[in-house]
Amino acid sequence: MWHSDSSLPSWGFLPYVLKALSGELFFVSSSALLCELSASALSFLLSEAVSCRLSAVDLLMTSQIQIRKCTTLPDFHSCVELQKQVWGESDLETEPYTTFVVANQTGGQVLGAFDGPIMVGFTMALVGIREKIPYLHSHMTGVLPEYRDRKIGRALKLFQREEALSRDIRLIEWTFDPLETRNAHFNLNRLGAFVRTYIPDFYGVTTSPLHRNLPTDRLLAEWHLDSKRVIAAINGLAPDPTEAPAVIHVPKLDVPESKFESETASVQSKIRSEFQHWLSKKYAATSLRFTSTGADYLLQPWSDF
Numbered sequence: 001m002w003h004s005d006s007s008l009p010s011w012g013f014l015p016y017v018l019k020a021l022s023g024e025l026f027f028v029s030s031s032a033l034l035c036e037l038s039a040s041a042l043s044f045l046l047s048e049a050v051s052c053r054l055s056a057v058d059l060l061m062t063s064q065i066q067i068r069k070c071t072t073l074p075d076f077h078s079c080v081e082l083q084k085q086v087w088g089e090s091d092l093e094t095e096p097y098t099t100f101v102v103a104n105q106t107g108g109q110v111l112g113a114f115d116g117p118i119m120v121g122f123t124m125a126l127v128g129i130r131e132k133i134p135y136l137h138s139h140m141t142g143v144l145p146e147y148r149d150r151k152i153g154r155a156l157k158l159f160q161r162e163e164a165l166s167r168d169i170r171l172i173e174w175t176f177d178p179l180e181t182r183n184a185h186f187n188l189n190r191l192g193a194f195v196r197t198y199i200p201d202f203y204g205v206t207t208s209p210l211h212r213n214l215p216t217d218r219l220l221a222e223w224h225l226d227s228k229r230v231i232a233a234i235n236g237l238a239p240d241p242t243e244a245p246a247v248i249h250v251p252k253l254d255v256p257e258s259k260f261e262s263e264t265a266s267v268q269s270k271i272r273s274e275f276q277h278w279l280s281k282k283y284a285a286t287s288l289r290f291t292s293t294g295a296d297y298l299l300q301p302w303s304d305f
Contacts, residue, residue: 065152067159070110070122076100078119079110086142089208095140100124107167109136111159113143113152120147123156125172136164138174157191158234161225170225175202175218178271179264181250181295184219184288189241192233193221195285196302198275214265217272219285241287244298248274248285251294 070076076097084094103124104110113121121143125136138160143152164172176183178198187193201215224230232238248271253263275285275297283299290296 064115065120065147065150065155066114067155068112068114069163070100070112071104073097073101075112075119076104076110079112079122079124082119082122082142082144083140085144087208089206093206093208095124103139107134109138109160109163111156111163113147113156115147120144121152121156123160125160128173133171134169135171135173136160136169138172141174153186154190161223161230161234165225172223172225174221174223175199176221178217178219178275178297179250179268181288181290184295184297185290187221188285188287189238190233191223192227192230192238193223194229195219195221196279198272198279200272212261212264214261214268217268219275241289241298244286244300246278246283246299248278248297248299249291249294250297 070079079100080094080097087094100110102108103126107127109123109125111123112119121141123138123141125138128135128137141153141156143156160172164170176187178184188195197220199218199220202218203216205213206216229238250271251267253260253267278299282302284302285297285299287298288295289298
């Protein structure tokens, strides 16, 4: 429900505002929303960061895919099987179904995307606490290769956001590989997360082919769920990334397969040093810009936002 405010206008576009704030405007374009919102109304929406709460979050339909909470042992076993298909790790490094049981039981999240009875994606989050404030650490999100590029990952994250907000949890964090710039674009530009922490070799070298036998360096995404930045990003209202006080370039690698691992390791080492330099100066990575030679992380001082 809306926070009480005696000065709140009785605007006719209230349903659109409610949908925008609850993360339900999955397929409404920014132009359609702007037609309904006057400039002054949009300013009020973003400046006040009014937050909409749903009393219960149980299920979402997007296209032919159903997003819902996972609460049963068969659901958790399906998460394990999908995990094996996505990451291809050894049995020792694969999360067992009991981890999903505990996450569900202790206030975390296990959410699934289903095409009929078949699980095609999932996300699992664990409960964290920092400075006496609870948050969620989104440990795993995976979608089957044949179901990618269908906005299933986005639907999972937006459902995850709404479920957390329904419990008054306002922060979700997760880690991602800084070399995976497409993922960075999704996290920073489309979801509105930002990064203030670089973790060298977070998991150690793993058996997953996705990790390319490299140190598992990670950026820590912070997703402040009811912030102005996130509300704008998830509704397509954030400006395109342009310039910033600091830039970290990740080049495209066009090298023979025999040299790919060594070249990737060299790039990883370079950007590790650059991130550690700028983040130590209280800068944050806030967006990503693609270029003809690769991609640029754009960084600015924390104080700017």
